[in-house]
Amino acid sequence: MGAYGLHVRYEGDDDPDKCSARKLARFDLAELHRATRSTPPGIVLNPFADRVLSPEDGVGSGVRHDRLVALDCSWETAEREAFDLEGIHRALPFLVAANPVNYGTPFELNTVEAFAGALCILGQRDHAEELVSKFTWGHTFLELNDEPLRRYAECTNSAEILDVQDDYLDRE
Numbered sequence: 001m002g003a004y005g006l007h008v009r010y011e012g013d014d015d016p017d018k019c020s021a022r023k024l025a026r027f028d029l030a031e032l033h034r035a036t037r038s039t040p041p042g043i044v045l046n047p048f049a050d051r052v053l054s055p056e057d058g059v060g061s062g063v064r065h066d067r068l069v070a071l072d073c074s075w076e077t078a079e080r081e082a083f084d085l086e087g088i089h090r091a092l093p094f095l096v097a098a099n100p101v102n103y104g105t106p107f108e109l110n111t112v113e114a115f116a117g118a119l120c121i122l123g124q125r126d127h128a129e130e131l132v133s134k135f136t137w138g139h140t141f142l143e144l145n146d147e148p149l150r151r152y153a154e155c156t157n158s159a160e161i162l163d164v165q166d167d168y169l170d171r172e
């Protein structure tokens with residue numbers, strides 16, 4: 001396994017048959033936690049966070065967390081307060097969803113896409129490939145986002161990530 005353990009605060013209010021976190025857990029690729037207090041601290045993938053994830057946040061750069069934590073809930077209940085989880089909170093930069101529910105939507109990734117994107121940015125591409133390989137559409141996420149993911153991984157800090165992101169937002 002890679003440098004990061006994957007943890008999910010599992011709310012269970014989304015369609016269980018389409019839930020990517022449950023599928024990851026079935027393959028022992030992520031651990032589900034049904035309560036906030038049992039969810040361990042880590043790098044919390046939070047679209048409302050003030051700072052974007054960058055390689056600077058990764059293990060080996062003097063930091064702190066070797067866990068990635070996502071909140072698996074419906075986008076309807078994914079409000080700022082729902083992300084009250086322990087750790088350092090980071091948003092993902094511009095990436096486009098490839099899953100059948102939200103295909104083509106920027107920033108609104110599902111849980112496996114969020115983990116895969118974060119792992120690529122943190123230099124753990126093999127781990128990301130392993131996750132997406134469990135989903136028929138999974139590799140499309142890495143293909144659709146190939147250029148930004150490679151460019152983000154070459155950045156040093158969040159300011160550089162935002163500069164790269166601007167190139168894609170300008171094209172929108």
Ligand SMILES: C[S@@+](CC[C@H](N)C(=O)[O-])C[C@H]1O[C@@H](n2cnc3c(N)ncnc32)[C@H](O)[C@@H]1O
Binds near residue numbers: 015019046071072
């Ligand atoms: C809202 S849930 C939806 C999960 C969906 N039900 C599934 O089956 O995977 C997706 C989670 O992925 C993470 N995520 C998605 N897009 C993100 C972004 N732009 N920045 C940070 N985290 C993000 C967050 O933890 C978010 O709560």
